[in-house]
Amino acid sequence: MLKGYQSNIISAMRSDILRMEGLGLASSPIDLGLGSMCEFFPNGSFPLGAVHEFISPRPETTASTTGFIAGILSSLIGNNGAVLWISASRKIFPPALRAFGVQPDRVVFVDLRKEKDVLWALDESLKCPSLTAVVGEVKELSFM
DSSP states (O other): OHHHHHHHHHHHHHHHHHHHTTOOOOSSOOOOSOGGGGGGSGGGSOOOSSOOOOOOSSGGGHHHHHHHHHHHHHHHHTTTOOEEEEESSOOOOGGGGGGGTOOGGGEEEEEOSOHHHHHHHHHHHTTOTTOSEEEEEOSOOOOO
C-alpha cells in the first residue's frame, strides 16, 4: 500500500514540475522517429513549442548534431512546414538535408555577420507563428 501511495506522490510531483516548466500534459505527441529515446523526454514525447539547445563540443561532432536536428525537422515540417535556419557561419550544406527527408526549399537560410545579430534574429523569428521551427547556430553563448 505504501508503494502505491509513493508512486502517486511521485507522479503528482512530476506533473507539477512539468506544469511549472510550461509543458503540461502532451495532448497528442508527434512521432519523430526517435524510438526508445522518447521515454527520456517529459511525457514520453519530444517537447514542442520550446527552445532546445544542442551542443557540439568538438568540430567532428557537429555533423551528427546537425543530422539529429535535421531528422527532427523532417518529422515536424512534413509537406507544408517552413524552417528558418540562422547562422553567422553556416555549417550545413543545404542539399544534404535531403538525406534526412528535408527538402532544402522548405528551409530559409539567413546568413548574418555577427553572433549578436544571429541571437536577435533568432529571438524575433521565434515570435512568428507561420514557422514550424527555427534553428540558430551560434559558436558560443555567453551572458556577459
